[in-house]
Amino acid sequence: MLFTKGKLEVVLDSPDVVLYGSPREARFTEITGRVVLTSKSAQPASSLIVRLKPKHQNPFNPVLSLLWMSDITYAIVKDGQIDDASVEIPYDSSTGQQQWRFAMAIPGNIFETVYTPEVSVAYELVVEMRTTSVSHWVPFSKLAHSVPICIKRLPATDSAWATIANEPMYASAVWRNSVEMTAIAGSRIMHDAQSFEVTGVVRPLHKGMRLLCAGFEIRESLEGYLRCPAQETSQRSTVAKCSCDITTTSLGITRRFDPVSSDMAGGVRFKMEYPPVSIPHRAGVAIDQEIQVFGTVNVPRAYTEIQYDIATGPIRVSHELVFSASIVDEHGQVHNVRLSSGIYVLPKSTQVPVDLPRYEHSDKDILLAAGRRWSLDSSTVSCLPSWTQSMNAQHICQDSPPPAYSHMITTAIQSA
Numbered sequence: 001m002l003f004t005k006g007k008l009e010v011v012l013d014s015p016d017v018v019l020y021g022s023p024r025e026a027r028f029t030e031i032t033g034r035v036v037l038t039s040k041s042a043q044p045a046s047s048l049i050v051r052l053k054p055k056h057q058n059p060f061n062p063v064l065s066l067l068w069m070s071d072i073t074y075a076i077v078k079d080g081q082i083d084d085a086s087v088e089i090p091y092d093s094s095t096g097q098q099q100w101r102f103a104m105a106i107p108g109n110i111f112e113t114v115y116t117p118e119v120s121v122a123y124e125l126v127v128e129m130r131t132t133s134v135s136h137w138v139p140f141s142k143l144a145h146s147v148p149i150c151i152k153r154l155p156a157t158d159s160a161w162a163t164i165a166n167e168p169m170y171a172s173a174v175w176r177n178s179v180e181m182t183a184i185a186g187s188r189i190m191h192d193a194q195s196f197e198v199t200g201v202v203r204p205l206h207k208g209m210r211l212l213c214a215g216f217e218i219r220e221s222l223e224g225y226l227r228c229p230a231q232e233t234s235q236r237s238t239v240a241k242c243s244c245d246i247t248t249t250s251l252g253i254t255r256r257f258d259p260v261s262s263d264m265a266g267g268v269r270f271k272m273e274y275p276p277v278s279i280p281h282r283a284g285v286a287i288d289q290e291i292q293v294f295g296t297v298n299v300p301r302a303y304t305e306i307q308y309d310i311a312t313g314p315i316r317v318s319h320e321l322v323f324s325a326s327i328v329d330e331h332g333q334v335h336n337v338r339l340s341s342g343i344y345v346l347p348k349s350t351q352v353p354v355d356l357p358r359y360e361h362s363d364k365d366i367l368l369a370a371g372r373r374w375s376l377d378s379s380t381v382s383c384l385p386s387w388t389q390s391m392n393a394q395h396i397c398q399d400s401p402p403p404a405y406s407h408m409i410t411t412a413i414q415s416a
Helices: 160-165 378-382 386-399 406-415
Strands: 007-012 016-020 029-038 045-055 072-078 087-092 097-106 120-131 141-154 169-175 179-185 195-204 210-228 231-245 268-272 291-298 315-328 334-345
Touching: 007 120, 007 141, 016 029, 029 045, 029 120, 045 097, 072 097, 169 315, 169 334, 179 315, 179 334, 195 210, 195 315, 210 268, 210 291, 210 334, 231 268, 231 291
Parallel strands: 016 141
Antiparallel strands: 007 029, 029 097, 045 072, 045 120, 087 097, 120 141, 169 179, 179 195, 195 291, 210 231, 210 315, 268 291, 315 334
């Protein structure tokens, strides 16, 4: 840039901003980092501004970047005076750098980052600096630099939603009173760039069926202003999958059946308790016993082939896990049967949950202060002022030990 006095850049402490809780309940968070000016000598700043703004990925379709918010601005230096919340690091002659540390607050209801082939909700952090004049012909010199930044959201720590979502997943359904399919996973929450293990079970309700292949896939649903800014549309796609054909050869069965033998091709392996029955000149394995299917789905990296779950905003994203199987009925017709259940693709949390003591852990309770104990005689308490009664009641509650529930549970069991 013309009339500049050095190189300006912004260094963020984290390239991601994580919000905790829904947009209605999430508190504000801060973007922290440093503004670094590299020059041959110290440059007094007359103005230093950091701005969070939407980033236009496609100039022909900027609707999503302009739909939800305006720029969020924070002035580190204004009229030559640094803000009280910021810190200026003096010029270091050995490195030639002059720095300003800042913490910029953003609201908790801001929408999350989304990158799709059609549209995107993206952000960038822009820093602009004005220094003193190079000469009397130029009123000031201006420097600017921008970096991309991602906005992510997680459920509130130890919230009811997070507790329910972390519970093991179990989904089961019956097809035509012939086959029961079950999908089991350790949790409904999965993270990007990781493998997700899931187990499927195919259980026969009567004989005559054959299993050709089975597998798992993750489907992503997008809703919102995808193509038209005036009308909401939706689309679905498969972002990850693993499947494999099942035969006596794939089970590793030649002369002797080994229950541990399995096929790992495609991230899927099968397990049967007894040797399967193969019908000559017919593909697949007879479903005459319970067949377990173990799958490992590789979740892609976020913002490439998959997006994080988003409940509100111009673009809403949801995911489901599908357990599919190709089954041949007694008439020789092939049916593609699917069992789906909702899952959540979320970023990794950096917060460490706090292990608070529970009532049954009385050894962890520590008495910080003890108040004066008063008699619970009604005549004595009635003579005290109202404010004294409330204080005494508070002291009595604080000094009381945690309740014990063991005798109550024993009584309830005996009465039942």
